[in-house]
Amino acid sequence: MTIANFPLSFINEINDTMIKSNLIMSYVGDFSQEITKTVLSMTERNFDAEGVGEGVKKKVFNVMVESLQNICKHQYSGEETEGTSSIFTIGATDLHYSVISGNVIHNDKIDAVQSRIDQINSLDADGLKALYKEVRLKSTISEVGGAGLGFIDMARKSGNKLEYRFDTINNELSFFTLLAKISNKE
Amino acid sequence: MNTKQYTMENKTNSETLQFIPKIRDMMHTHNFMFSYRGRFTQSITKSILSVTEKRLEIEKTETSTKKKVFNIMVECLQNICKHIEKADNTNSNAIFMIGKQKEEFIIYSGNTISNDKISGLQNKLTAINSMSREELKVVFGAIISGGDLSESGGAGLGLIDIAKKSGSKLEYNFEKIDEQISFFSLKTSIKQV
Numbered sequence: 498m499t500i501a502n503f504p505l506s507f508i509n510e511i512n513d514t515m516i517k518s519n520l521i522m523s524y525v526g527d528f529s530q531e532i533t534k535t536v537l538s539m540t541e542r543n544f545d546a547e548g549v550g551e552g553v554k555k556k557v558f559n560v561m562v563e564s565l566q567n568i569c570k571h572q573y574s575g576e577e578t579e580g581t582s583s584i585f586t587i588g589a590t591d592l593h594y595s596v597i598s599g600n601v602i603h604n605d606k607i608d609a610v611q612s613r614i615d616q617i618n619s620l621d622a623d624g625l626k627a628l629y630k631e632v633r634l635k636s637t638i639s640e641v642g643g644a645g646l647g648f649i650d651m652a653r654k655s656g657n658k659l660e661y662r663f664d665t666i667n668n669e670l671s672f673f674t675l676l677a678k679i680s681n682k683e
Numbered sequence: 684m685n686t687k688q689y690t691m692e693n694k695t696n697s698e699t700l701q702f703i704p705k706i707r708d709m710m711h712t713h714n715f716m717f718s719y720r721g722r723f724t725q726s727i728t729k730s731i732l733s734v735t736e737k738r739l740e741i742e743k744t745e746t747s748t749k750k751k752v753f754n755i756m757v758e759c760l761q762n763i764c765k766h767i768e769k770a771d772n773t774n775s776n777a778i779f780m781i782g783k784q785k786e787e788f789i790i791y792s793g794n795t796i797s798n799d800k801i802s803g804l805q806n807k808l809t810a811i812n813s814m815s816r817e818e819l820k821v822v823f824g825a826i827i828s829g830g831d832l833s834e835s836g837g838a839g840l841g842l843i844d845i846a847k848k849s850g851s852k853l854e855y856n857f858e859k860i861d862e863q864i865s866f867f868s869l870k871t872s873i874k875q876v
Contacts, residue, residue, distance in 0.1 A: 508793045509866040518702035521721040525710040540800030584707035674703045
């Protein structure tokens, strides 16, 4: 017996998409401090179950914290309610873990975000360290993360280039996806 | 959605990257707040419950609804743990999702199942869906007091409980993967009190 108007094929679709993109977990909605904490602890348990090494676990965690903070800071807080929720996901392949965040941003912020990430990606470890110090000295507390300290930190801790994309939603907003990859070798 | 993709030197993950907005759209459109796929252990089950708890608190959900949602989640997660073990030794192809649509919570679970178990399961689901709430209570009591639990661990006690607690019919689907296994999805709706 199958019930009419039954959108269950949708589960298969999500499951398939998650398999294709190697995701183990995804959370969509509003991000609060509390949710962030439980998402972190769930990932920890998953890592324990998988027997992930301490060094890798710590790296992934540091990057997750930055990524979740980025969402909390930048998630859309305007009046639009349709299609503005954020996503946080973790991916795993044989070679690496991916920490991925997606949130809505104003189009006029795109250039600044993009040039900051491009700059970060052009630097080596020493360059990143220098940039981190420079930005930290210049920024004031009130500029909540706008200076991109979080991005620099993510790049430093993940040890890989940051990957990103912007998907235009309308004239005002876009969806910003950011991925940091952490090698699962100690 | 127009797409502007910025290709990096390191392209290994670009495929993943491209799926994220899609997944988020799918989840958002169907009002899902959370989905987990992968290994299901006791402690992961606990974490999934606690993420949901925090979310239900944020949404100021009524205690009695919260309790129902929780009980049913536990049953669904146990079902996943039970069935996946037998069907799929990698223990990874299972998914759990929870969402909220207007005045009801929706719990989806999906896991692989051996094809030879399908007709048995389908019969149970059909029988459960044909029963009233009173009948479900009677059957549930009979199974428990009959002590026939070893056989009925997988024999639908959990499903009866889900139907009894949710007060809604169970919706389900089997999708064949290959000659050995299929993907079984189950949807339960819980009306908010």
